[in-house]
Amino acid sequence: MLGTLLRLALWLVAGLVVLMGATMLVFLVPHSLFWRSREETFVGPDPTRRALIVYQPGLSAQPRTVALSLAQGLNDAGYTVTVDRPGRHLPTDLTPFGVVAFGSPVYAGQTSPALRRYMASVRTWGDQAIILFTVGADPHNDDADRLASLVPAERVVRRVKFLFPADNRADARSLGKAVGTGDGGH
Numbered sequence: 367m368l369g370t371l372l373r374l375a376l377w378l379v380a381g382l383v384v385l386m387g388a389t390m391l392v393f394l395v396p397h398s399l400f401w402r403s404r405e406e407t408f409v410g411p412d413p414t415r416r417a418l419i420v421y422q423p424g425l426s427a428q429p430r431t432v433a434l435s436l437a438q439g440l441n442d443a444g445y446t447v448t449v450d451r452p453g454r455h456l457p458t459d460l461t462p463f464g465v466v467a468f469g470s471p472v473y474a475g476q477t478s479p480a481l482r483r484y485m486a487s488v489r490t491w492g493d494q495a496i497i498l499f500t501v502g503a504d505p506h507n508d509d510a511d512r513l514a515s516l517v518p519a520e521r522v523v524r525r526v527k528f529l530f531p532a533d534n535r536a537d538a539r540s541l542g543k544a545v546g547t548g549d550g551g552h
């Protein structure tokens with residue numbers, strides 16, 4: 367009897383471990399792969415004032431919503447904004463952009479390896495303002511240290527974590543507008 371119970375418990379634990387592993391894979395594999403381009407452009411009045419937002423999509427709409435709201439804010443400030451997902455299609459010379467933002471959801475304390483791979487591939491930075499943003503549920507840690515280690519530190523004007531599941535659209539838009547108008551510290 368005791369032996370049967372023990373076997374049952376072991377099977378239960380093994381099942382749980384497999385289930386947790388599979389769940390983590392569902393989140394971590396898309397987090398790691400490069401994406402096809404899904405470029406969206408917000409055209410501003412002066413085509414020479416350009417901004418780039420590269421964001422890692424999550425399983426919900428949150429990271430994309432934050433990226434698009436940030437783009438609207440920068441567009442409000444007069445920028446032509448390109449929003450896209452990390453991949454080989456993106457430029458590695460960022461000198462044309464006055465503002466560049468990188469954003470990622472956080473899973474198990476980690477930002478997207480695909481986003482970090484793209485950031486590490488950048489050959490030339492301009493003198494732009496850089497925004498780093500994460501989307502996650504833990505308010506105590508922005509989890510952006512690894513993103514910050516991949517950009518010139520002196521150009522980072524904002525490092526923000528948008529909390530899940532709050533509606534972050536207004537805050538992201540204000541942030542974009544503030545940085546775009548120069549109130550963002552650059």
Ligand SMILES: Cc1cc2nc3c(=O)[nH]c(=O)nc-3n(C[C@H](O)[C@H](O)[C@H](O)COP(=O)(O)O)c2cc1C
Binds near residue numbers: 389424428474476503
């Ligand atoms: C498996 C898993 C692990 C997570 N780990 C973290 C974490 O370590 N820190 C955090 O702030 N949020 C964590 N979250 C919350 C996500 O960051 C949050 O859901 C965020 O909105 C991610 O984008 P998504 O909702 O589009 O998946 C986790 C969520 C899941 C499902």
